[in-house]
Amino acid sequence: MGIVDINKVTYEYIRRDEEGNVEGITTAVNGVTLSVKAGEFIAILGHNGSGKSTLAKHINALLVPEEGTVFVDGMDTKDDEKTLSIRQTAGMVFQNPDNQIIGQVVEEDVGFGPENMGVPTKEIWERVEESLRTVGMYEYRKKSPNKLSGGQKQRVSIASVIAMHPKCIVLDEPTAMLDPKGRREVIRAARALNDVENITIILITHYMEEAIYADRIFVMEEGSVVMQGSPESIFSQVERLKSYRLDVPEVTELAWELKKAGVPIKFPILTRKELTEELIRLGRR
């Protein structure tokens, strides 16, 4: 059994008109089965409205499946008594950096989770220091969150989750509202957590470049998982990805075009470094 076990989960949003009559039903998640092992780095890709965020909220027990089951570290999310331990085990970072920081000072925000868990005061301070250092935001601990950049705010949000000592962190499009620099900062922090602290990371994104470091990728479309596998195997299916209105990383696309034009290039290629090396090798021949 993995750290997160999602089994045939279905979730529907019901739209109602003003009198409360059902107007229509949107099936956001449709029979998804997915299992994540402890220590893995998972990326979930999908176009807007593919159900990836709805799925993410199931892992944190913010939503409870209508059909199917979600187990987090062996705990059923339907069990009300387990809700708090589930949320502590699987932390969550959201998209909008402004709307998830509660404290008026960085350190107070990081302390919010441990406070809710009833951690003793002295230990809260230790946890706050340790998690702010992990994301490299320790020197900003006395600042107001309003004065930080988007990337810094998201790193504070990540620190706030780490302070709860989770085994798994779900990042729900953490970079969607950031500039390229902020995006790099956040992804670097997430990868470091996975490498150094061995925390399971579930990254939900629609930036392909962020997914290439994942151990496994899941592609979602209209509420279902339509592709899964290693980054190499996913990104080698360029045409299939495009049919789901998803792009491949720029580098991969270039290599693919070259290959189509008859250049004997290795495929797939995911990173810029790989591409450069391959082009040099081809040039030498």
Place this chain on the structure above:
Amino acid sequence: MLRDITLGQYYQTESKLHELDPRTKLVGTFVYLISLFVFTNAYVYIFAASFLLLCVLISHIPPTYMIKGMKPIIFLLVFTMVLNMLVTPGEVILTLWKLTITKEGVKQALYMGARLTLLVMGSNMMTLTTTPTRLTNGLERLMAPLKLIKVPVHEIAMMMSIALRFIPILMDETDRIMKAQLARGADFESGNLIKKAKSLVPVLVPLFISAFRRANDLAMAMEARCYHGGKGRTQMKPLKYRPRDFVAYLILILYLAGIILIGRYL
């Protein structure tokens, strides 16, 4: 630009008063305000004013800053004083056309003015030396007994601190929406008051929608971080009375005794 505004009017400096527990300051201010209303006596006001002056000196807040804090109530102050002068019956000392100024009126006006000035300066003293966060924290602890009669004290304090966090963000947003509407040809400047108020509707509607969206996001983020009300919650920065707070309470008692003595026997 708007991100830099300070909320409340906290004056950042280091002093004995700044270090006091917010509860001490809240109680102190409360007692001080009451002391101004118990006796109407010139000596009492002189005593209260000197006590305030002492606080200002200890707090390292520039006196000009204290005087600046009186600006918002200057109109009210003058209005009350003039009204008191004119309507109090008694021995007439000056008659201008139909208005008469009485001796009792002048006395009353001076008392009223002193009382109002000390009242505002006294409460400013507290907000200038205490951050809004600590003030909220102090209020939560002081009102804790109200939990027994089912007043949601923790929730009120949480709402206050969230409001404090989001006011700058919403102000920024207002600014952005106004600019966006200006770019679309909105006119906020011309016309009378009613027309001006109406022209704000296209700003308020998007602002409200976005505020609700933020509230929804924030509630979810709080839940995701195990927030479940005040039960079983520990505090990162718990309030703790220190020796200096006891000294402050002692001074407060002495002050109160002084006021009563002066009010009774002078």
